[in-house]
Amino acid sequence: MRKSLVVPALLLATPLLAACTENASDDDAASTDSARAFTVNASDDACEVSGGEAPAGTLTFDVTNTGSQVTEFYLLGDDGLRIVAEVENIGPNVSRKLTVNAVEGSYFTACKPGMKGDGIRGDFTVTPSDDEPEISATDQELVDQALTNYAAYVKDQTAQLLAKTEEFVALYKAGNQDDAARALYPDARTHWERTETVAESFGDLDPKMDLREADVEPGDEWTGWHKIEKDLWPAEAGKYKSLTPQERAFFADDLLANTVDLNDRVQTLTYTIDQVANGSRGLLEEVATGKVTGEEEFWSHTDLWDFQANVDGARVAFEGVEPIVRQNDAELADELAQRFDELQVLLDAQRVGDGFTLYTDLTQDEIKAFSDAVNALSEPLSRLTAAVV
């Protein structure tokens, strides 16, 4: 296991995400600017935003929960992952206001009734404007915002991991739903892999949940995702004795219990800015050591799902600190953004339906190209931490 990214810290309530680099002089103007003010009607099955486009500047969203479940409202980046701003814990019949300085670009809005899943999403476009917000925040404001957003991202991904793990273990325990379990396996693990370095910081949970068979120490019991992976994809295992229904239930319940534990723990985690930057680098190291080599998903060969998820997580962490990098080393910020793009082009070329090519179906040249692109990104990424502290 790798060095801890996160030292689990004392409980510190995450402040409400009052997203941004407020441009005080524009505040009054923004609040009266109808082109930048929206209402959101968040019900149990809909997320109605009063518009889908705004000029760049300070935007406000008045979110009213008209449903019966506690909900959340997000403005997400064009990758659908990066949290630009969010309000959490909006109870039924409660209204909350989200203010965000948004630059030109494509976004998603999302309501999350029940605070679970991907949310009910809609497209949102920010058009160029003379009021394009300048990065005028102080370093400390940028740091605070990056940390708050990253904590929110980790919690969101872990919540989705928990929801999909619940579904996965139910399918697996059923005994007659293995095809569905196999289909869900790489999808559920995506949420693990996106924040893998955080999960790994819990030295007790990670080995119980994500250990590969080759890494089990003699005398220790092998549990977790990969134990189940082998049972679902026994073809590679040769003379493999399938797990009994009782064993299935044991390992499935164990995985779920540990996921619940993980989810509980990330609620109170706080981060430092170098941890976020190191996490980005750490995720690419995971790619270089486990995914490019096809070792992570030894039985299912779904390594590219994990690869993409590691890259997602690394990119979110980078983009979270990007405003700081831009102030300190704009050239590095440009280089990293370009290298992330180049790696993504290779991943996109391997998309098949909602998933990816199996690792075993990649040619040696394709694997070499992935390896080259990972090296190309990792080298400047190794300088990220020094550029944010």
Place this chain on the structure above:
Amino acid sequence: MSPQLSRRGLLGGGAAAAGVAGVFALGRLTEDAPGEDAARAASYAFHGEHQAGIVTPAQDRLHFAAFDVTTDDRDELVALLQDWTAAAARMTQGGAAGPVGPVDGAPNLPPDDTGEAIGLPPAGLTITFGFGPGLFRDQDGTDRFGLADRQPASLRTLPHFPADVLDPALSYGDLCVQACADDPQVAVHAIRNLARIAFGRAAVRWSQLGFGRTSSTSTAQDTPRNLFGFKDGTANLKAEETEALDQHVWVTAADDPASAWLAGGSYLVTRRINMTIEVWDRQPLADQELFVGRTKGEGGPLSGGDEFADFDFDAVTDTAPTIPVDAHVRLVHPDFNDGARMLRRGYNFVDGSTPLGALNAGLFFIAYVRDPDTGFIPVQNAMARSDALMEYLKVTGSALFAVPAGVREGEYVGQALFA
């Protein structure tokens, strides 16, 4: 402390003195006068009319790497060559790869030098750069960097030769770096750091370690032996033969109108020649000598005389030629190849063993020629067709590069190509 001092500064006086003695014995030095910083004298100038590492007395160790260029951007390619030039200029003088050095940088940054050469002398390190055909046109013939009209006619993938069983993963390349030194760690340090500098612009395609030179490139050097146990390179082109070098090694502007930029440079052929060592070792001594055409001990021609005696190819023993018609020295001799000569700079290699327990070993052949079409390909064909040694050889890697002229202060390697 200057970065250059970070390696030398840790040198013990004894090691430095030994390094100096070694280089004096080789007879070629930088302009630095004897008596200056002792360790510095054990280095070769990076800048000059020709790149170092060609006529430089062959060092004992090699790390050779071929790269695929991964960027599409000509400016990034040029930036890579600039960065490589700066790093090579430092490392060949005993300095660090980067401007900061292995231990003097910020604690939260990876060092710009990897550090395994701390305390080691320059060890005669030379770093020589070359350009492969793929830099000019890709496999589909596309002009990658606006250089296609400058591709020399002779710079193309070598033709297939009999006994070639090439592994593409050990062949070809858009760029090459030859690092030679008298300390293997110094040579590996150079390639490792240059590869790191290249990430995102070029990626290592293959690399080869060599542990014992198989050619002498100076009359001051003893003739070494290859893994067949024979002296190799006795008749090699030597640094002292300046007229022959001009005739057989250095390209002139008039050689190829498309590639005047290569004037002062040369062509570099590499061939990874595996030897079936175990089978060879079972050959009787007399047969081994007949295959080669020289005696195994002294290394003199079978026709008589010491190592440097002239061959008498007309000599007859009983009714057969004393030097057989399929002897290696006869087939590759200039007299039978329109006078073609090359400057060889190969190294022995042993890359562990094969799954069957045989040595994965042989000769990593390196030759510098003025024109491969006349200086290498015909000789290689003659050898591959008829040479008695071919029974024991299997060529697994092959590449051809154009090596630009030397670098002047303030320039980067290959600058004339991009001018």
